[in-house]
């Protein structure tokens with residue numbers, strides 16, 4: 001069994017090649033553009049999903065069939081055409097060139113795959129079956145969708161603000177760690193759920209840090 005390494009990637013400004021322009025390519029293109037990638041799509045036709053994204057300046061469509069030497073100069077490649085044999089050839093060329101490649105038609109032909117994802121602002125929950133059953137991963141995420149509401153977006157934003165403030169105002173590593181631990185134990189999430197949470201002002205944040213910094 002492949003032991004996949006889950007990672008979170010910042011794709012801003014990265015050049016990415018997407019082979020294929022159908023439904024699956026549309027799903028990938030939308031996620032890639034949202035993550036800031038500079039995307040080149042090579043496909044003789046594009047479906048409505050990719051067409052709708054084409055106004056985005058970061059998407060460049062080359063209207064022709066893809067070939068293996070297209071992968072040169074890309075370090076991230078998606079083989080998502082409807083031609084499975086082409087996807088295999090693209091994958092092999094990309095791997096040979098040392099690129100990261102995702103293959104929509106066959107998990108094992110690539111060297112990375114995508115999990116199903118739930119997003120609440122900065123909070124991201126991902127689930128993968130390592131290629132065993134993508135629909136089961138989606139079903140699990142739908143269950144979590146009901147369990148984790150929008151309060152987590154506010155909560156993650158609160159944690160972000162507090163962490164920035166702690167990092168800027170506390171220099172001792174052990175005090176920072178203590179504060180971050182205490183931060184994870186507050187009842188802020190309950191307040192957000194009960195709609196009684198008011199975002200903290202800078203002086204409230206400073207006051208909390210001052211009172212909680214000692215053991």
Ligand SMILES: C[C@@]1(CC(=O)O)C2=NC(=C\c3[nH]c(c(CCC(=O)O)c3CC(=O)O)Cc3[nH]c(c(CC(=O)O)c3CCC(=O)O)/C=C3\N/C(=C\2)[C@@H](CCC(=O)O)[C@]3(C)CC(=O)O)/[C@H]1CCC(=O)O
Nearest residue numbers: 105106107113114115116128129130131132134135137138
């Ligand atoms: C989770 C999700 C994320 C995403 O795509 O972003 C995702 N597939 C989703 C949905 C989905 N995929 C398929 C169906 C139809 C029902 C079915 O066949 O089960 C549905 C349902 C639907 O579309 O609703 C069919 C399918 N998928 C793959 C193959 C080929 C193979 O099995 O090798 C085939 C057969 C193709 C065929 O034979 O025609 C391969 C992959 N699909 C993966 C991810 C990766 C493994 C992740 C994992 O195992 O956890 C991997 C390896 C490649 C990759 O990285 O893309 C996304 C949920 C989106 C969401 O949550 O909304």
Ligand SMILES: NC(=O)c1ccc[n+]([C@@H]2O[C@H](COP(=O)([O-])OP(=O)(O)OC[C@H]3O[C@@H](n4cnc5c(N)ncnc54)[C@H](O)[C@@H]3O)[C@@H](O)[C@H]2O)c1
Nearest residue numbers: 020021022023024025042043045065066080081082104105
């Ligand atoms: N990863 C997943 O979640 C998932 C889900 C369903 C299907 N699939 C697989 O993903 C692949 C794509 O599925 P889809 O639903 O997007 O298919 P689709 O039929 O909607 O799109 C196929 C696209 O490939 C393009 N194409 C065909 N020949 C090409 C070539 N020589 N060069 C470049 N582009 C070419 C077509 O123009 C079209 O845009 C299929 O192999 C399918 O088995 C994956």
